[in-house]
Amino acid sequence: MKAAGASSRLLTTADWERYILRQCQLLKIAHSSLYYQAKDPSDEELTLLRLIDQQYLETPVLWQPQNDGVPSRAGLPHQSQTNAAEDGKHLNQEVKQWFDLYNQERFHQALRYKTSNQVYYQNDCIEDAS
Secondary structure: OOOOOOOOOOOOHHHHHHHHHHHHHHHOOOHHHHHOOOOOOOHHHHHHHHHHHHHHHHOHHHHOOOEOOEOOOOOOOOOOOOOOOOOHHHHHHHHHHHHHHHHHHOOEHHHOOEOHHHHHHHHHHHHHHO
16 A cells, blocks of 8 residues: 555656755765775875884873973873783782872873872871961
């Protein structure tokens, strides 16, 4: 059974183009993006990308933005490497090292490029003085 007013004609090329155009408008994508075909990267591009990845993994600190020469250090060195803890004692040492780095050495943008300890002990001294 056909719905009332339904036509049994096939879509023409023009109808199909209007349909595709309307779908692109609804999805808010450029109509031309339907015809884009990606090309494979050249060997030179792949080599450069591998070198960039390797450098980033070796020195992630260098890739962080610098503000007016203020040191910036995001996360742990070699944070991309995960090591399984040998036992509870080893895990405790690793966590302690991480907390020491985070609180004593790592500069925090939200703390105006001070370490957590600098801000904590500065506020502690101010409270004690009053």
